[in-house]
Amino acid sequence: MFRTTEISDPKFESDHLRFITVKTPNLQGRGDICVFVPPLKNLENVPLVLLLHGVYGSSWVWSQKGGVHRTAWEMMQKKEIGPMVIAMPSDGLWGDGSAYVPLKNRDYEKWIVEDVPAAVLENIGAVGENSPLFISGLSMGGFGALRLGIKYADRFKAVSAHSAITSIEQMPLFVKEPMVAYVQSEEHENSVWGIIESGKENPPPFRFDCGTDDILIAHNRKLHYQLKECLIEHVYKEYPGGHEWAYWQKHIRKSLLFFNGHCTAG
Numbered sequence: 001m002f003r004t005t006e007i008s009d010p011k012f013e014s015d016h017l018r019f020i021t022v023k024t025p026n027l028q029g030r031g032d033i034c035v036f037v038p039p040l041k042n043l044e045n046v047p048l049v050l051l052l053h054g055v056y057g058s059s060w061v062w063s064q065k066g067g068v069h070r071t072a073w074e075m076m077q078k079k080e081i082g083p084m085v086i087a088m089p090s091d092g093l094w095g096d097g098s099a100y101v102p103l104k105n106r107d108y109e110k111w112i113v114e115d116v117p118a119a120v121l122e123n124i125g126a127v128g129e130n131s132p133l134f135i136s137g138l139s140m141g142g143f144g145a146l147r148l149g150i151k152y153a154d155r156f157k158a159v160s161a162h163s164a165i166t167s168i169e170q171m172p173l174f175v176k177e178p179m180v181a182y183v184q185s186e187e188h189e190n191s192v193w194g195i196i197e198s199g200k201e202n203p204p205p206f207r208f209d210c211g212t213d214d215i216l217i218a219h220n221r222k223l224h225y226q227l228k229e230c231l232i233e234h235v236y237k238e239y240p241g242g243h244e245w246a247y248w249q250k251h252i253r254k255s256l257l258f259f260n261g262h263c264t265a266g
């Protein structure tokens with residue numbers, strides 16, 4: 001599927017993290033993926049979790065600032081969750097953040113939905129055609145997870161988000177690029193609620209949470225109320241904390257537990 005692929009050499013890897021770089025037309029260049037593969041034998045069709053970062057970040061931040069691979073491995077050893085592979089892609093590295101939408105002749109949406117799972121499938125033996133696919137993320141990555149996970153309900157078995165941006169309108173809270181740079185031609189594509197309203201299919205099981213001191217708390221509450229008023233099943237939680245890594249390090253466990261409960265393939 002890719003013109004070129006580079007993957008890290010196991011003898012130089014550490015903490016069970018692998019690194020993949022592929023060239024794809026969707027990015028008109030190369031994209032990076034950090035992958036946590038649990039050190040277990042005879043793994044086949046293991047669930048695959050796509051974990052999206054926020055603004056300013058890249059493929060390394062969930063592991064090197066969030067320690068998610070250590071959290072996941074600890075949970076597996078304690079039998080809290082079953083084995084799963086976690087793929088942490090860059091967002092395409094446009095500006096302060098691409099919002100995981102098509103921009104300037106590059107399709108950051110297809111990069112996540114099509115290229116990243118394909119790259120992992122081609123290079124990580126534990127992942128197979130029957131691996132259940134999940135998606136989560138924080139902040140801008142939470143927006144990407146909710147928007148893409150619900151839009152492509154036929155691909156994702158469950159969705160989770162932390163401290164999520166819920167609309168393109170909130171991007172200027174974090175980025176230098178103006179909102180107009182992100183706006184999609186079809187209005188419903190610009191918000192999580194728009195995707196839900198326009199959806200032809202029922203959304204997959206999804207959850208989201210936000211810190212009570214988070215700059216995005218009002219937007220998350222609004223989305224929750226919209227969903228509640230329309231009787232759309234979902235899980236929404238609030239916890240103490242702000243828009244910060246201490247919050248995400250703690251609550252990523254909620255995503256992993258949620259996905260573990262929806263791991264049956266098929």
